[in-house]
Amino acid sequence: MQSPIFNNTVNQTQERFAAQGAQMLRVALGHGEDVLARTGSMVAFEGMAEFDGEYQTPGRQHQQWAAGEALPLMRCHGQGAVYLAHLAQHVHVLDVDHEGLTVDSSYVLALDPHLHWDVVAVESQYGIAGAGAYNLVISGRGKVALTTSGRPLVMRVSPEGYCGADADAVVAWSSSLRVQMQAQTSTSSVWRRRGNTGEGWELNFMGQGHVVVQPSELLPPTHTSFGQQIAGQFRPQQPAPGAPHGGSAWGR
Template sequence: MPAKSLAEFIAAYKEEDVTSEAFELENDRLLEIRLNGSVWAKAGAMVARTGQVKFTRQGLLEQGLGNLLKKAVSGEGMVLMKVEGQGRVYLADAGKKITLLRLDGETIFANGNDVLALETGIDNQITMMKRVAGMMSGGLFNVRLSGKGIVAITSHYDPLILKVSAATGPVFTDPNATVAWSGTLQPEIATDISLKTFVGRGSGESIQMKFAGEGWVVVQPYEETYMQAGQS
């Protein structure tokens, strides 16, 4: 590919407004937020901004007692920051692909690590699944998202949506590859004893998420590893 002139470089990659929405993808890895009020964003996700913008880490009162207790039990949590003011804010997360979802009173669940940003009309509540405590060494925690507004979720590469139905039977996924699922599903943790017997395999595919009922689940072609809160 021949070298670009400066004019060609600027023309190819300059910021452009395609819609009038508050959330707009500049490309599939970079989210622009046209800020006029406040939104919630993943802490540390800002890569650039313009205008008068204030960032405040989510306070204890804003997290709610239920979320605080669940974070204390799990040792984990989705760390959000409130972004307030007027201007433009650009967010990204380790080069992951970004998908914008519009909720109109619906409910979805997402891996907390895969939530990049959400409008203030979206309620977020940390959820805990049965039998998770003591079984996972990674950062498996999930967030219930409901209300009206836009949510930005991330995935490594293009996500795959699998339909879950009573006719086809349950779907099993690797927790570290599971991004989100419909609010109609209540996953359970399943273990595969035969896979546990492999030398050097004490986790991974031996622990799976089981989805049964009617709905859908989103997976990514990547097994993500996490750190517990407080680790670096």
């Protein structure tokens, strides 16, 4: 049997977290080093790998439920390697240090189990919990694998100038940055998108650090079980008065 498909072989590397092409992650297991991965993200494994649901305290479960920012995790352990992916999204490995990382939980693929993470609120200047109002802050020293829809843009933020991005396109940012969420609108309702521009909530970043923005305003699709339709997931938004409820996410 011959085909160019056989060029897609295992990436032989000593790195524990290693990209396996653009849309898959290989994590080496063994010597007491486990990895926490998004539930259901395993696509293949080598050796004697095992998978267990990761226990989360009732307090953390309630916090995630109340914020709508859940991070379902499984613990991968054993000897060998595990291959992780999520809906063919692009995979990126980041080293978390003293800066910390703030990220939407929908984009977390895997992380070192010794890292600490918690749910935090991104404050709106209107005092309203809108799009992207809650995120995860990951702290400590270790590796985190994120996914994006396409190749992302990484913007550097400095004290000399801040930057802004659509709240639905922002994936992650340095936790050291100061963040303000706002909706530039001239209508009486801050939920309505800006006039006829199609733009709504935005995040402004100030300080010293980085912001990761993907070329899409769609979160990863959800409800992908057999027999269910794949649909883009949006952050909760209140429809404008008189607008019909429901409808296709692709018709935004």
